[in-house]
Amino acid sequence: MGIFDQIKQGVSVLDIVAKYHAQPNRANKVCCPFHLEKTASLSIDTKQNIWKCFGCGVGGDGIRFLAKLKDIEDFEAAKILIQDFNLRIDFETEFSKTPQGQLREYIKDCQRHIGQTICLTTQKDLPLSSISYLCIV
Numbered sequence: 443m444g445i446f447d448q449i450k451q452g453v454s455v456l457d458i459v460a461k462y463h464a465q466p467n468r469a470n471k472v473c474c475p476f477h478l479e480k481t482a483s484l485s486i487d488t489k490q491n492i493w494k495c496f497g498c499g500v501g502g503d504g505i506r507f508l509a510k511l512k513d514i515e516d517f518e519a520a521k522i523l524i525q526d527f528n529l530r531i532d533f534e535t536e537f538s539k540t541p542q543g544q545l546r547e548y549i550k551d552c553q554r555h556i557g558q559t560i561c562l563t564t565q566k567d568l569p570l571s572s573i574s575y576l577c578i579v
């Protein structure tokens with residue numbers, strides 16, 4: 443199971459909307475944070491664990507809600523949810539299995555390689571602080 447599915451199993455959309463935005467009413471509706479309105483038109487489907495605003499048309503799962511609310515990437519939202527809801531998910535391990543995580547590791551490897559190459563070839567010309575920075579990356 444992927445990291446997003448694990449989070450969706452661990453925390454409901456209802457809890458996410460209530461924690462970061464507003465407590466839904468008895469019909470599981472809240473005023474939408476993504477457009478101006480006075481009557482609640484953002485509806486939460488507790489069975490499918492998704493949300494949809496019938497005013498502006500946006501919707502998705504709980505992770506998407508937090509990501510859109512904070513204007514961050516879904517993976518960043520996932521990380522916040524794991525922390526805030528004390529979910530027993532190792533973000534770094536799960537993230538490294540995803541294409542985005544593998545790309546991040548590849549970029550880190552490249553940075554390491556470039557840093558080492560620069561350290562070996564131009565060590566004398568660089569100030570000490572920049573050498574140690576490149577070597578650590």
Ligand SMILES: [Zn+2]
Nearest residue numbers: 474477495498
């Ligand atoms: Zn809306």
